[in-house]
Amino acid sequence: MSRVLFVCLHNAGRSQMSQAWFERTAKGRHEARSAGTEPAVRVHTNVVAAMREEGIDLDRRVPQLLTDELARWADVVVTMGCGDACPVIPGKRYIDWELHDPSGLPIQDVRAIRDDIESRVAALVKDLDRAEIRG
Numbered sequence: 001m002s003r004v005l006f007v008c009l010h011n012a013g014r015s016q017m018s019q020a021w022f023e024r025t026a027k028g029r030h031e032a033r034s035a036g037t038e039p040a041v042r043v044h045t046n047v048v049a050a051m052r053e054e055g056i057d058l059d060r061r062v063p064q065l066l067t068d069e070l071a072r073w074a075d076v077v078v079t080m081g082c083g084d085a086c087p088v089i090p091g092k093r094y095i096d097w098e099l100h101d102p103s104g105l106p107i108q109d110v111r112a113i114r115d116d117i118e119s120r121v122a123a124l125v126k127d128l129d130r131a132e133i134r135g
Contacts, residue, residue: 002030002128005074007082011036011063013047013102014080017114020056021121030128035070037082039063047102050110054118078124095124 006018015034022032040063048058064070066086071077076093079086081101088094097120102110 002075002131003073004030004032004076004078004124004128005070006032006034006078006080007036007066007086008034008080009036009038009082009101010040010103011066012040012042013044014097014099014113014117016043016058016061016063017047017051017102017117018078018080018097018121020051020058021118022125024056025121025125026128029132030125033064033070033073035064035066037066037086039065044103046105046107046110047114050102050107050114053111054114076124076128 004022006015006022008015011034015036019032019034026032043058043061043063051058071089071092074092076095077086078095078097080097080099099116100113102113
């Protein structure tokens with residue numbers, strides 16, 4: 001079982017969508033968490049709406065602060081727009097996803113980001129599953 005941490009600036013959009021898609025796709029085979037270097041008060045309204053269209057409710061999720069402990073928990077750290085604020089811990093696998101911040105974007109743009117994240121997460125889960133088999 002791999003542990004994946006999705007990190008963005010506010011933990012209110014990209015990383016929340018990534019965690020939710022990962023949990024749905026991995027179906028318990030792997031674990032995921034998300035955090036932000038400067039967490040917002042709540043998940044962006046347009047992100048909640050876009051994910052609700054896919055049957056995923058993010059309304060009650062609360063953005064979390066990225067801590068060293070949380071970064072150490074992960075085997076894989078997926079960063080998206082947090083730049084130098086993301087800690088680099090030796091021995092971790094780091095992946096950087098260049099994704100637009102959905103904050104304030106119209107719903108059609110958020111849907112495009114959501115769908116991009118879904119495909120990236122599907123590929124990541126597939127890669128992690130193959131790594132588990134190779135062991």
